[in-house]
Amino acid sequence: MSIEIxxxxxRVFFEEAGSGVPLLCLHTAGADSRQYRHLLNDPAxxxxxxxxxxxxxxxxxxxPPDGWWLRKYRLTxxxxxxxxxxxxxxxxxxxxxxxxxxxGGAIVLKIAADYQSELRGVIGLESSAYAPGRYNEYLHHPxxxxxxxxxxxxxxxxxxxxxxxxxxxxxxxxxxxxxxxYAGDVHYYSIDWDGRDEVKRIDTSRCKVSLxxxxxxxxxTPDMTREVAKSIPGSKLVIMEGMGHFPMIENxxxxxxxxxxxxxxxxxxx
Amino acid sequence: xxxxxxxxxxTVPWLNRMQQRINADPEMEAIGDWFTTAFSLTCGExxxxxxxxxxxxxxxxxxxxxxxxxxxxxxxxxxxxxKFFAKEPEPLYHDFFAMLMRVPGFVLEGDTLVAMQxxxxxxxxxxxxxxxxxx
Numbered sequence: 001m002s003i004e005i006x007x008x009x010x011r012v013f014f015e016e017a018g019s020g021v022p023l024l025c026l027h028t029a030g031a032d033s034r035q036y037r038h039l040l041n042d043p044a045x046x047x048x049x050x051x052x053x054x055x056x057x058x059x060x061x062x063x064p065p066d067g068w069w070l071r072k073y074r075l076t077x078x079x080x081x082x083x084x085x086x087x088x089x090x091x092x093x094x095x096x097x098x099x100x101x102x103x104g105g106a107i108v109l110k111i112a113a114d115y116q117s118e119l120r121g122v123i124g125l126e127s128s129a130y131a132p133g134r135y136n137e138y139l140h141h142p143x144x145x146x147x148x149x150x151x152x153x154x155x156x157x158x159x160x161x162x163x164x165x166x167x168x169x170x171x172x173x174x175x176x177x178x179x180x181x182y183a184g185d186v187h188y189y190s191i192d193w194d195g196r197d198e199v200k201r202i203d204t205s206r207c208k209v210s211l212x213x214x215x216x217x218x219x220x221t222p223d224m225t226r227e228v229a230k231s232i233p234g235s236k237l238v239i240m241e242g243m244g245h246f247p248m249i250e251n252x253x254x255x256x257x258x259x260x261x262x263x264x265x266x267x268x269x270x
Numbered sequence: 271x272x273x274x275x276x277x278x279x280x281t282v283p284w285l286n287r288m289q290q291r292i293n294a295d296p297e298m299e300a301i302g303d304w305f306t307t308a309f310s311l312t313c314g315e316x317x318x319x320x321x322x323x324x325x326x327x328x329x330x331x332x333x334x335x336x337x338x339x340x341x342x343x344x345x346x347x348x349x350x351x352x353k354f355f356a357k358e359p360e361p362l363y364h365d366f367f368a369m370l371m372r373v374p375g376f377v378l379e380g381d382t383l384v385a386m387q388x389x390x391x392x393x394x395x396x397x398x399x400x401x402x403x404x405x
Binding site for chain 2: 133138141219221
């Protein structure tokens with residue numbers, strides 16, 4: 001699908017399954033929508049929701065925009081919101097639930113603050129309003145294999161108790177990102193993003209907020225999500241014991257037990 | 271844990287068992303062709319240099335003299351290392367990248383570029399070492 005984002009055309013890939021309330025899923029930094037493959041195949045969810053997962057520009061099967069070779073890829077909060085909004089409008093989604101993980105879990109807070117009257121709710125996986133510390137210059141460096149570094153750098157974000165094959169699958173996804181794409185995403189996540197004031201504008205009587213964070217997540221620690229929950233009265237906080245930073249891919253059978261009650265509650269929203 | 275935190279230390283017999291485990295590791299066999307470097311492990315006042323050649327841990331030097339070279343190293347207190355090597359590590363101590371980000375007393379010293387050039391094999395080596403419990 002081609003959509004217009006900040007004045008230029010982008011070819012964006014997405015997958016969908018199911019019918020019902022739109023559920024828009026946002027992948028993590030440097031990854032793509034394959035992370036949601038279990039969710040897209042779970043009848044308990046697809047019977048309630050039209051699950052849609054898209055690859056951000058530069059990621060997975062979505063192309064970068066024309067002229068990408070002339071500029072350094074640097075995601076910003078504004079560009080990220082514009083991209084999600086453009087995709088949402090292109091599919092004409094009515095009162096969706098938006099769920100994102102990590103950088104996606106951060107931006108859903110901004111989406112909720114800005115568009116709360118147009119949403120049923122947001123589900124923030126590994127959500128933080130402010131997450132410094134993940135950026136370093138080695139993430140895109142000519143003397144380092146970026147795919148192997150980025151995949152190894154993020155592998156330990158999975159819980160040691162998660163099934164190895166699932167964590168390795170996420171490693172593989174990470175190893176496949178384009179040069180500098182993870183670094184460009186982390187620029188948003190760890191440098192540009194600061195939603196600590198904006199999250200206070202979210203009215204949970206209009207837009208439900210569920211925050212689910214794994215106990216082993218060291219990028220967005222449980223305490224970081226607790227801070228978000230404190231700033232949003234009426235939000236629901238769930239700390240997922242034995243889970244890491246990538247619940248939808250690293251340990252889906254356990255994750256769905258935490259997720260389903262939140263989705264069922266949001267599906268009942270008018 | 272089978273070793274008290276306060277008395278945690280690397281020992282030659284333990285490192286030798288780690289060496290056997292690493293050198294028998296099929297993943298290291300698959301990925302280690304270019305893993306030729308040396309790094310130090312420092313725990314309190316105890317220091318060792320581990321030298322790798324093509325993914326095999328070929329030499330362990332205890333209390334190295336100044337003429338034993340290494341590119342980089344990990345340094346931490348006995349208390350921090352004990353948490354890393356715990357059978358069931360607590361969050362933030364379950365991975366060396368986690369510790370580098372969240373545990374200020376865990377330090378990557380020396381040429382960090384070389385460490386990150388070898389990130390995949392280095393990560394594997396440290397994770398394999400963690401599966402060998404102190405005796």
